[in-house]
Amino acid sequence: xxxxxxxxxxxxxxxxxxxxxxxxxxxxxxxxxxxxxxxxxxxxxxxxxxxxxxxxxxxxxxxxxxxxxxxxxxxxxxxxxxxxxxxxxxxxxxxxxxxxxxxxxxxxxxxxx
Amino acid sequence: xxxxxxxxxxxxxxxxxxxxxxxxxxxxxxxxxxxxxxxxxxxxxxxxxxxxxxxxxxxxxxxxxxxxxxxxxxxxxxxxxxxxxxxxxxxxxxxxxxxxxxxxxxxxxxxxxxx
Numbered sequence: 001x002x003x004x005x006x007x008x009x010x011x012x013x014x015x016x017x018x019x020x021x022x023x024x025x026x027x028x029x030x031x032x033x034x035x036x037x038x039x040x041x042x043x044x045x046x047x048x049x050x051x052x053x054x055x056x057x058x059x060x061x062x063x064x065x066x067x068x069x070x071x072x073x074x075x076x077x078x079x080x081x082x083x084x085x086x087x088x089x090x091x092x093x094x095x096x097x098x099x100x101x102x103x104x105x106x107x108x109x110x111x112x113x
Numbered sequence: 114x115x116x117x118x119x120x121x122x123x124x125x126x127x128x129x130x131x132x133x134x135x136x137x138x139x140x141x142x143x144x145x146x147x148x149x150x151x152x153x154x155x156x157x158x159x160x161x162x163x164x165x166x167x168x169x170x171x172x173x174x175x176x177x178x179x180x181x182x183x184x185x186x187x188x189x190x191x192x193x194x195x196x197x198x199x200x201x202x203x204x205x206x207x208x209x210x211x212x213x214x215x216x217x218x219x220x221x222x223x224x225x226x227x228x
Contacts, residue, residue, distance in 0.1 A: 044221050098161070101205075
């Protein structure tokens with residue numbers, strides 16, 4: 001079964017500091033995308049960053065970057081210079097075999113001022 | 114402009130009622146999805162449609178019936194609502210059913226509360 005594991009149910013970071021959220025996944029696909037989605041209290045599901053598995057270079061979007069280790073099926077998210085607005089539930093997401101997305105259980109990130 | 118919209122955003126209803134949630138996307142995408150997020154925030158696929166054709170139908174009670182009148186719309190009708198149906202329902206869309214190499218865009222969610 002395809003699974004996504006986020007081992008940290010909750011994380012906390014001081015404003016302006018850096019935090020890393022971990023994720024491992026399992027897929028039988030060879031070329032695929034991986035995603036991190038963010039869900040703030042507003043409930044909206046927001047795409048944070050996307051990694052194309054065939055690219056060795058880690059994706060970066062402003063303060064957000066990933067550490068993608070394809071062989072280890074590891075896909076962690078690093079948030080630099082954390083801001084209060086980064087507080088949210090973060091979901092690591094991998095593709096399912098039928099075009100759907102497989103979500104991890106999420107990591108709730110708190111940002112302390 | 115809203116890319117994926119859902120109505121209503123909140124729905125409070127009694128057990129046994131029938132209700133519908135509407136979803137529309139203006140991205141020109143071919144594929145649309147319904148996901149359910151339970152009280153523990155876990156999201157799981159319910160249905161997907163590609164060009165109005167049902168592709169995925171996960172283990173969902175047949176009280177749930179999706180309907181796609183056209184490519185831009187995927188509505189979710191729920192009969193005989195039960196307490197366990199209380200959740201947040203998300204609609205999403207993607208360009209095509211390339212699946213593993215597609216980005217999905219989500220609507221704002223509909224919070225359903227069954228009393």
